[in-house]
Each structure stands twice: as C-alpha cells, then as structure tokens.
Amino acid sequence: MSEPIVRTTILDIARELNVAAATVSRALNDHPAISIATREAVKQAARRMNYQPNKIASSLRLGRSKIIGVIIPSAEINFFGSVIHGIEKVASRNGYNVLLYQSNEQYELEKKAVQTFLHSRVDGVLASISKETINLKHYADLKSKGVPLVLFDRAHESLQVPSVVVNDYQGAFDATSHLIQQGCRRIAHIGGQQHVTNFNQRLRGYIDALNVHNIAVDDDLIAYGKVSIESGRECMKNLLSRNPDALFAVEDFTALGAIQTIKEAGLRIPEDVAIIGFANEKFSEYLTPSLSTVNQHTVRMGEEAATLFFELLQKKGSSKLPPRKLVLQPEIIVRASSAVKPG
Amino acid sequence: MSEPIVRTTILDIARELNVAAATVSRALNDHPAISIATREAVKQAARRMNYQPNKIASSLRLGRSKIIGVIIPSAEINFFGSVIHGIEKVASRNGYNVLLYQSNEQYELEKKAVQTFLHSRVDGVLASISKETINLKHYADLKSKGVPLVLFDRAHESLQVPSVVVNDYQGAFDATSHLIQQGCRRIAHIGGQQHVTNFNQRLRGYIDALNVHNIAVDDDLIAYGKVSIESGRECMKNLLSRNPDALFAVEDFTALGAIQTIKEAGLRIPEDVAIIGFANEKFSEYLTPSLSTVNQHTVRMGEEAATLFFELLQKKGSSKLPPRKLVLQPEIIVRASSAVKPG
C-alpha cells in the first residue's frame, strides 16, 4: 500500500511561483536573460520542493543524452577494468555518464551492444573490438548514423575513426632488444591469435628486433597459443626442446604458464632462460623471480580515449581531417626474470 | 558539410503504410490486437527504413528507463571489476543496461552518483558503500523516492535494503582456525579501518576463533593499517618484535606487504611465520610461497546482487517483509604460505 511517488516538475515550481514553466527552466539553467531575483527564487523553490530534473525529458527535447556507451570484452579482465576507470573518470568530469556493455569476446553480443546504444541514443561509443569480431559493419553503421566512435586497444584501420592504442610493435621490439642486450641469442616467442592486431604487432616487433641485431629468426623458436596460463605451459613444453636461452611472451599470463613449465624442467630463471612478458599485470611484480614486462598505461588509455571522444564531439561534422590516432608508447619494466647481466 | 542525420520514427513508418502511429507502435510491440498481416507489414517497413526505436522517448512515456545505476569505489580494483562483470551479465540478460559511476572512495562523489542516477531516472541502484562514507542519507533518499536499492559487499544494516555480502566473520574465523590447526599459537592480525563493517567483522572472526580454541587474545599481536601493501609492510615491522608464529591479514595486499617485511627479516614462510590473507586476488596464487587466502566469489556476488534487484522490481511496493540479505559463504584456499604441517 505504498503511495505512488509523485515527482516535482518545473510546472509545479512554475505554479508555486506564478511564473511560466519556461522561466523556471531558464532560471535553473542559468539563462542570462532571467533576473537574478527570479533565478534565486526559482532555485530556492526547487530545493524546497525537492525538485529532481528529469534528464530523460531533457534528452528527448535536446536530442542528446550525455551518455557514452562503452563496449569492452569483459570487466573482469584487469586491463579493461583500468581502462573503464580512466574513461569514467574523464566522462564524469565532463558531465557525462558511462553505459557499459560487455561483449564477452563474442561478435553477436558486440552487435547487440551497438544496437542497444543506438536505441539508447548515446552521444557516442567507445569500444574495444572483440577477438572474435571480423566483420566490422556494426561499427561502420554507427559512424554512418553520425554517432561518434572511438576505439581503444583493439582498433582497426579500416574503420577510419579516432583511436588510442599501445604501440605493441615498439613494446615487443624493446622487450626483445632488452633480452638481446642481456646476452641472449636463442630467444623464443609465444604469440597469440594472429588475427588480433595487437598480437601480430608483437610478433613483428620481436622479429624485427632480431633482424636489427643480426640474429636469424628461427621458426622453431616461435609458438602460437591462445593467450592463457595453460596455453603458456603447453607452448613452453614444446619450445624447451629447442634450448632457448630467453622467452618473450605475448602477455603476462602466458609468461606465467611458461615460467611454471621452465621451473618444472629444473631450469633457472633468468640464468638458463630469461623472460619478459607484456601488460604489466599486477601479479607480475610479485612473482619469484619478479617478472619483467611491458607497461601499457591502461588508465591513461581510458582517459585519452574519452578525451578523444570529447574532441570529436566538438568538431562533429566539421573537419575532413583523417581521424586522430593516438599511439601510447609502452615502457619495458626490467625485473629479476630478465636480469642476466649483473647490474 | 555533413548532412544532418534524420532518423526514422514510427510516424514515418505510419505515413509510409497509411496507418496510424499508434498502430505502428502496437505492431512493433507485438500488441495482440494488431492483425498478423499489419504486424508483419510494419516490421518489414521498419527494417527497410532502418528504424531504430527511440528508447528515450519510450522511457519518458513509460516512466521507466530499463537502466540500473551501479556505484562502485573503482573499476580499477579487481574485486569490483569482477562484480561489475556479474552485474552487467545478469542485467543485459534481463534487457537492462548498466550506468556506471565510480566513487573513488569519496563521500562527495558518491552523493553525486546518487544525484545523477536520480536525474537519469534509473530504475534502480546497486551500490557498494565507499570507505569514506559515514552519513548514509543519500541512500536513504533513494529509498524514500521509491528507487529500488541493493547493496553489495559494503552494506549497512540501518538502510534496511536487500544486500549481498560475504560472510567476512566466517571467512576470518575459518582462516584463523586453519592457522591454529597448523599448530600456530601466536597468531598476529593486521586489520583495516574499523568503521568498515567488513574489516571489523574480520577482526571479530579472528578474535572468536582464538577464543573458541582457548587462545588468549593478545592486543600486542593486532595492528591496524590502511589496507595496502605499504601499510602491510609497516604493520608487520611493528608486529615482528612480538614474535608471532602466524599472521592473518585483512586482505591479500596487506599480506603481500607483510610477506616482504618477513622475508627481509630473514624469517621463513610458513615455517617461522605462517600466513593467510583474504580476497583471493589473482596474484596470490603466484607468489612464492603461494599465498593462502579466502575466496569471496566476486562474480557471483554481482550476479546475485542483480538478481536481488530484479526480485525487488517485481514486488515493488508490495510485501512488508524485511529485506533479503544474501550472505555468501567464503571458502579458505590453503596454499603453501600456511602449510606448516606436512600433508
């Protein structure tokens, strides 16, 4: 038997003060034409009557929702949790809210996310493409409907939209070069699914680093996995027979699996096999030995993506410039797992 | 010079088919009164004209948004990332979307979140109370305005709303009992801020476990920190002079800091000091020695919180039953850091 909750509207305030609804609206929005006196009176009444503006009505009228849709593979993955953190921070600082949708790395869910966001009339979409996604039409649709789109981490050139990515190539190049500088020559690599640009770029960085240092690329020292601890274990088992003296793993979980295999084989890290991973997962610092890795500036990626979005909002429809692509430079973090040379 | 994007409305479809807008609306919503023929015709036209329903207009008319507001301290914290994952999963399965707001553990931002959600006319709010928050009026306001509220992890009895929490007391009791069973008698505890219910409950579980096993509680073996690696290091430095043979840390990061201090002091884990943490952070499994801890079922917490919300939606305004409180039973995970007794 609860009373139906009736909410105060601007009309209620208008009646209370014997003014027009438009006046109330203007006063609340600090329209300069409204006299200070009525402005104050309105605001006071609003407070007294516990008025809560109806953003839905306002959105319908204005044609914009002040909401950004964000699509990530999963909030459970550290990396994306951090990115979301950065995005939401910048968004709320700009008076925007974040509507979240997880693709769970599934193409169908990703399409559904775009659909939902279209219906919700979000003012823009920030997305990281799912690993499963090959057809990008749903994202192209967004663009053609005039909804600003910014990609982060998993971007794709063909979409021609602003994006923030990490320079995976450079990170891989630096990581591999570091191992070479430590005196390693038989450097193995465990890669990920090659249709994922990031993983492919890391492979390329690895190969080029070897080339630059005049070390022949040995296909037998390269394994491809599915980017998980288990996959790291498996791949390393195969690679060990090739007697590598170092490993560059596509990311930290893969490195972790490899470490387990190496230890089980009775080899020492880094003396027998030096290791460097990628992503600077929280745990990497606390492994024994602590894992060298590549830091991707995740929170900053989110912040930059959101910032790029707000830039895009401003010049919406103007400028025919090519979309901005922000490439964050990763930095290698050298820890015990790759410190072969003393000092 | 981009064309203004004009979107198809039900009126456009209506004109196209020479029917009323109401008919289109009904057809699209599968209203039983509409003949199969027109229903199909409408849907086909909608597809052809690339119609995207305007959820904002619909929300305004219906008075509900199909959006849940979620307040968490930070998406960067693993724990909350997982919870969000669970919430969003269940929400989208029910046709709802998640609007995310981070409090960054700040009372002011938390109030702002509630305010924003009120303005956005979310259909409900799921929240985890910030550590800084003492005054709960903003949450009470939500309730009084008829917005369903469900709390998770950080709940508070006085609010009288449904909640999902972990049985911190039990987890702490079990963790401490486990150390006792391992033969430890001088068990130290590093606690957190005591106004946070969870931390206080863990302290109580620790104390009661000692009592039950007839071990005197020694205040000198208890330290209070700020729940961080650094704080764990500091607290452990003080505790070491008391010669503890075990430590129950309020959570894994604190445990990690303590481990560093213990190692630096040249003591062995678990032989000299056995350790168990709390939260089952990802890294805990990969420490050396691997860290015993307490698993909190984070994803499930999110799922349950969302489920509780949907239950609440259904019986909105009915039932004067006390709010449901779901208590997830944590489970201790025994790893090397507390395995004193062989086997």
Next chain:
DNA sequence: TTGAAAGCGCTAACAT
C-alpha cells in the same frame, strides 16, 4: 482491428 488525441517533462523559437 485500428485511429485520434493527449501527454510524459522539458526547452527553444517567437512573441511581448
């Protein structure tokens, strides 16, 4: 089975 009309709450163009 369908249509006409009203209204959700807000804002803006056009008055005065």
Next chain:
DNA sequence: ATGTTAGCGCTTTCAA
C-alpha cells in the same frame, strides 16, 4: 525579463 506555444517520439485511453 518573461510568457505562449509547439514539439521531441513514444504509448495509451477512449472511441469507432
């Protein structure tokens, strides 16, 4: 400086 009016796109009541 303020009021009048119309309309954003949808759903629903009432009528036919």
